[in-house]
Amino acid sequence: MRNLLSIEQLGTGEITALLDDAARLKQERGQHAAQPLAGQTWALIFTKSSTRTRVSFEVGIRELGGFPMFLSKNEIQLGRGEPIKDTARVLGRMVHGAVIRTYDQQDVVDFAEYSGIPTINALTDDEHPCQILADLLTVREKLGGWENRKIAFIGDGFSNMTRSWMWAAKRLGFELAVASPPNCQPPEEFLASLDAPNVTITAEPALAIQGAQVINTDVWLSMGQEDQTDKELEFAGFEVNDALLAAAAPGHIVLHCLPAYRGKEISEQVLELHADTIFQQAENRLHAQKAVLCALHRPAGV
Ligand code: CP
Ligand code: NVA
Numbered sequence: 001m002r003n004l005l006s007i008e009q010l011g012t013g014e015i016t017a018l019l020d021d022a023a024r025l026k027q028e029r030g031q032h033a034a035q036p037l038a039g040q041t042w043a044l045i046f047t048k049s050s051t052r053t054r055v056s057f058e059v060g061i062r063e064l065g066g067f068p069m070f071l072s073k074n075e076i077q078l079g080r081g082e083p084i085k086d087t088a089r090v091l092g093r094m095v096h097g098a099v100i101r102t103y104d105q106q107d108v109v110d111f112a113e114y115s116g117i118p119t120i121n122a123l124t125d126d127e128h129p130c131q132i133l134a135d136l137l138t139v140r141e142k143l144g145g146w147e148n149r150k151i152a153f154i155g156d157g158f159s160n161m162t163r164s165w166m167w168a169a170k171r172l173g174f175e176l177a178v179a180s181p182p183n184c185q186p187p188e189e190f191l192a193s194l195d196a197p198n199v200t201i202t203a204e205p206a207l208a209i210q211g212a213q214v215i216n217t218d219v220w221l222s223m224g225q226e227d228q229t230d231k232e233l234e235f236a237g238f239e240v241n242d243a244l245l246a247a248a249a250p251g252h253i254v255l256h257c258l259p260a261y262r263g264k265e266i267s268e269q270v271l272e273l274h275a276d277t278i279f280q281q282a283e284n285r286l287h288a289q290k291a292v293l294c295a296l297h298r299p300a301g302v
Contacts, residue, residue, distance in 0.1 A: 010167075035065030045102075046072055053099075085110050151216065178202070
């Protein structure tokens with residue numbers, strides 16, 4: 001693995017190996033024998049807000065021996081219009097890896113190409129691969145795995161989260177039922193390229209939740225869409241609440257990548273009832289990303 005740009009680009013074996021490593025690193029926290037990032041500086045270039053991703057990467061890089069350098073877009077020349085490929089060619093000569101949160105997936109792809117250093121997608125409009133690795137680790141820990149389990153995603157059917165979940169379903173083969181309002185469903189051309197009969201799309205949240213062991217949701221308006229109030233109106237009836245969960249399988253878990261808007265995509269009661277799982281999911285960002293950092297790092301000086 002040279003970069004982590006998407007779940008789409010990962011193979012099945014790469015995903016499961018990362019999860020195995022994440023579980024091991026979680027066990028070994030505080031006593032890591034190896035410090036693979038010793039002597040290295042990793043840049044975190046963020047164009048959007050972040051709590052979990054920023055903190056988990058800064059802590060994870062330090063715990064693996066490296067030094068994180070946080071660069072907010074508006075504090076570097078990127079914010080004044082310096083092209084991403086020029087930023088990449090400069091940083092590629094100075095730092096050892098980069099973690100990027102931005103809008104356009106192509107910016108992450110270009111950064112990886114022009115910098116030549118390991119590059120991690122920390123969320124774009126297309127994908128949120130680090131989050132999905134943490135989510136899968138949580139499903140493994142809570143339910144033992146995803147084999148023969150139905151996973152439901154209730155919300156925006158073409159957000160970064162759903163796209164990454166759909167690619168995870170393609171790679172790992174679990175049943176994924178996505179419920180989204182008609183105007184927020186993935187386009188036919190995306191579904192054709194996904195080519196995954198185990199992924200189904202419906203406009204009925206109750207249908208997706210029927211018999212599901214994992215119920216996943218996310219904000220209705222992703223970062224950058226906050227003023228799309230018309231879009232938000234389409235989600236009436238899509239709140240994950242007690243009434244909707246009545247149809248879920250016994251022993252089901254609820255996931256939310258956070259931050260959550262209580263009273264919109266999830267009720268206060270459901271979030272608090274499932275807080276143990278949801279905050280374990282947030283913690284797993286740290287462990288999953290350490291596995292990614294270990295898989296991508298190259299020896300210092302290279
Ligand atoms: N889930 C997630 O990526 O959270 P942040 O936006 O706080 O990083
Ligand atoms: N879909 C959300 C995920 C936040 C972690 C967003 O992009 O804002």
